[in-house]
Amino acid sequence: MKKQNMKLLLEDTIIAKLPKLISGANQEWTKGSKDGLTFKVDTDINEFKKVLVDGKELKDTNYDIKSGSTILTLKSSFLDTLSAGKHQICLEFNNGTIEAYFTVKVKETTTVPETGEQTNLYLWAMLAIASSASILVLRRYKKYNR
Numbered sequence: 408m409k410k411q412n413m414k415l416l417l418e419d420t421i422i423a424k425l426p427k428l429i430s431g432a433n434q435e436w437t438k439g440s441k442d443g444l445t446f447k448v449d450t451d452i453n454e455f456k457k458v459l460v461d462g463k464e465l466k467d468t469n470y471d472i473k474s475g476s477t478i479l480t481l482k483s484s485f486l487d488t489l490s491a492g493k494h495q496i497c498l499e500f501n502n503g504t505i506e507a508y509f510t511v512k513v514k515e516t517t518t519v520p521e522t523g524e525q526t527n528l529y530l531w532a533m534l535a536i537a538s539s540a541s542i543l544v545l546r547r548y549k550k551y552n553r
Contacts, residue, residue: 426448426477426500426503426504427450428447428448429447431446432507433508433509433510435511436483438486438491441483443470443482443483444480444481444486445481446496446505447475447479448476448477448498448505450502452472454477454501455472455499456500456501458479458497459496459499460496460497461495468482469481479498486511490511491511491512491513493510494511495508496508496509
């Protein structure tokens with residue numbers, strides 16, 4: 408067998424394009440929100456393999472995926488199951504992996520502190536109506552008894 412001189416040219420080299428996260432890094436999501444979290448990756452949807460959150464693979468019922476590069480939306484029903492705090496998402500493709508983080512927040516509840524003041528609004532409204540009626544009756548009485 409003879410050795411052949413082979414030349415590898417740059418034009419003959421194929422460089423795989425690694426996936427790149429276009430949008431969705433460092434998002435915040437509040438428990439109880441109806442909208443999910445969307446991540447957009449600059450890679451063909453046919454290269455998509457799986458998605459992991461905090462190292463656990465998600466079932467396809469927990470997210471929606473569509474083309475336009477690759478647009479993955481974590482459903483709010485899944486996000487509600489996560490604890491409050493920072494979480495890692497990994498999107499695995501045939502040509503590489505994307506890693507990003509998002510934060511789940513607890514919905515803030517505002518409570519009105521007890522001031523000890525008890526206003527009887529109904530009582531004051533009735534007093535105002537009775538006073539107005541008395542004034543009207545007195546005016547009519549004066550008008551007809553002159």
